[in-house]
Amino acid sequence: MVMSMANGLANGLNGVKHSRPLAPGIWAPVPTFFLQGSEELDLATFKRHVLYLAKAGMGILLCGSMGEAHHLEDSERVLLIRTARQALDAAGFSHAPIIAGTGVGSTRKTIELTRQAAEAGADYAIVIASGYYAGALDYPALKAFFLEVAEASPIPIMIYNYPGAAGGIELDSDIIESIAKESSNICGVKLTCGNVGKLVRIATATAVPSFDKLYPRKNKDAPFLVLGGFADFILPSAFARAHGAIAGLGNVAPRSLVRLTQLSFAAVNDPTLLPEAQRLQDIVAAGDRTIALAGIAGTKFLLEKLLGYGGAPRRPMLRLTKEREEALWQHKNVQALIELERALEREAMVKMTPSIAFDTNGADRASREVSAFA
Numbered sequence: 001m002v003m004s005m006a007n008g009l010a011n012g013l014n015g016v017k018h019s020r021p022l023a024p025g026i027w028a029p030v031p032t033f034f035l036q037g038s039e040e041l042d043l044a045t046f047k048r049h050v051l052y053l054a055k056a057g058m059g060i061l062l063c064g065s066m067g068e069a070h071h072l073e074d075s076e077r078v079l080l081i082r083t084a085r086q087a088l089d090a091a092g093f094s095h096a097p098i099i100a101g102t103g104v105g106s107t108r109k110t111i112e113l114t115r116q117a118a119e120a121g122a123d124y125a126i127v128i129a130s131g132y133y134a135g136a137l138d139y140p141a142l143k144a145f146f147l148e149v150a151e152a153s154p155i156p157i158m159i160y161n162y163p164g165a166a167g168g169i170e171l172d173s174d175i176i177e178s179i180a181k182e183s184s185n186i187c188g189v190k191l192t193c194g195n196v197g198k199l200v201r202i203a204t205a206t207a208v209p210s211f212d213k214l215y216p217r218k219n220k221d222a223p224f225l226v227l228g229g230f231a232d233f234i235l236p237s238a239f240a241r242a243h244g245a246i247a248g249l250g251n252v253a254p255r256s257l258v259r260l261t262q263l264s265f266a267a268v269n270d271p272t273l274l275p276e277a278q279r280l281q282d283i284v285a286a287g288d289r290t291i292a293l294a295g296i297a298g299t300k301f302l303l304e305k306l307l308g309y310g311g312a313p314r315r316p317m318l319r320l321t322k323e324r325e326e327a328l329w330q331h332k333n334v335q336a337l338i339e340l341e342r343a344l345e346r347e348a349m350v351k352m353t354p355s356i357a358f359d360t361n362g363a364d365r366a367s368r369e370v371s372a373f374a
Contacts, residue, residue, distance in 0.1 A: 020098075022097060022123070022156070024243035024244050026057075026245055026246075026250060027246040028058040028059065028250030029066035029067060029246055029247075030066070030084075030251070031300060032067045033045040033310070036311060041079065041080070043080075046084070049303070049307075051088070051091050051093075053251070059097070061126065062081055062084055063080060063081070063102070065248075066248045068313060069101045070165075081117055081121050081122050084098060084121070097123040098121060100124070101126050103130070107148050111152045117155075123155060124155055124156050125155055126158040126190060126246075127159065128160040128165060129171070131165070131167020132167065133167075139175060142175060143178060146183070153185060156187035157183075159180075159186065159189040159190070161176070164192070170193060173198045176189050177205045177206065181214075185219070187217065187225065188226065189202060189224075191226075191228055194233075199226060203242050206226060207241035207243070225244070226243055227245055227246050228242065229245065231247035231250070231257055231260070232289060235263075235280075238261075238264035238267070244265075245257075251303060253284070253341045255348070256340050256344060264277050264281075284340075286333040286337075287333045287336065291334065294324070297313055297320045300313065301319070301320055
């Protein structure tokens with residue numbers, strides 16, 4: 001096995017074999033936790049949560065919107081990546097890839113941060129366009145941004161389309177398809193715009209054998225993945241040939257999302273699984289909407305209630321008021337989701353067997369189980 005100074009496994013390009021493939025599935029954008037009062041990084045809690053997610057079968061994404069990346073120093077992002085890589089390796093998850101958010105203001109700084117992330121142990125980078133000069137970033141400027149970052153990056157780049165965090169910049173399906181075709185180092189797109197029609201159009205163009213033949217990726221372990229940015233359309237997106245999702249809800253209900261993703265992929269080839277997949281999607285969609293409206297503070301509050309840690313966001317964001325916290329906890333959609341999560345936890349404890357994560361071709365990979373609500 002080729003060794004890397006950053007993490008002991010190959011995670012670069014330029015002829016080096018990638019040892020942590022990017023596969024279809026479900027990923028959790030991990031929150032960043034802070035010590036009360038000082039707002040310094042709470043690395044102990046961060047490591048605990050990363051391992052909780054990995055053991056539940058979730059993919060790991062760091063320094064994204066849920067991770068409050070905009071409020072982090074570059075050095076803090078690098079430290080979080082290095083800490084997560086070391087924790088995963090020590091716990092037997094050296095095979096688990098890390099996606100890291102590296103999109104910042106300028107092209108120059110985004111490239112530099114991406115290189116630092118790769119050195120710290122990130123296998124893939126997810127990049128959002130800067131919204132500060134949104135009015136000046138037309139189609140050619142946006143396209144050049146992603147192409148230049150991908151060209152200079154030592155690791156594959158995923159496009160992050162989230163207008164709400166990018167000054168309203170909305171990447172349409174045409175520009176995303178164009179970038180994917182022109183750069184072989186682009187490994188996918190996350191659509192937090194929630195536009196299912198856009199997802200269908202991109203998957204129609206890229207999730208087909210002809211795309212792989214005409215536009216092969218620079219790294220064979222980094223195919224172009226089409227991923228939703230919420231958990232409320234995992235099932236329909238699977239039937240549109242998409243590859244899963246990166247969803248903040250995975251922090252609160254990882255087993256529910258893993259099971260839903262498994263069933264969604266499998267139901268494409270086995271219609272008898274569709275009713276159960278629909279039942280789970282109904283519960284997840286309702287819970288996703290309710291919890292998303294409460295923002296990062298809502299997710300951290302629920303983690304505190306369920307797992308004993310969470311804390312406040314970094315200021316100027318604030319905790320929810322006690323009234324809003326109680327309303328969120330008592331909401332029927334949240335309680336239904338928690339009931340589902342606990343049922344899956346009880347099932348796992350009884351069976352004590354590996355969970356199965358399916359890809360869109362019917363392949364499967366075993367992932368470790370964990371006692372989530374002990």
